[in-house]
Amino acid sequence: MTVSEPKCLYCDQTSQQIPLISLRYQDREYWICPEHLPVMIHKPEQLVDKLPGFTPSGTPVQSQHE
Ligand SMILES: [Zn+2]
Numbered sequence: 001m002t003v004s005e006p007k008c009l010y011c012d013q014t015s016q017q018i019p020l021i022s023l024r025y026q027d028r029e030y031w032i033c034p035e036h037l038p039v040m041i042h043k044p045e046q047l048v049d050k051l052p053g054f055t056p057s058g059t060p061v062q063s064q065h066e
Helices: 037-042
Strands: 021-025 028-032
Touching: 028 037
Parallel strands: none
Antiparallel strands: 021 028
């Protein structure tokens, strides 16, 4: 059994490696490191893949292939 260890949702660093900030979204808990908190603030669309169901305002709701 794997216990889900807190780790940055962006870079996967754990709280053993870097201080993590906890987030709550739709009753689930996520963690992000200070290095990537600005991503959430300024580039939330980059977190759409990381947070299931997350659609930041301003992001066109359509699937695109890059
Ligand atoms: Zn990070």
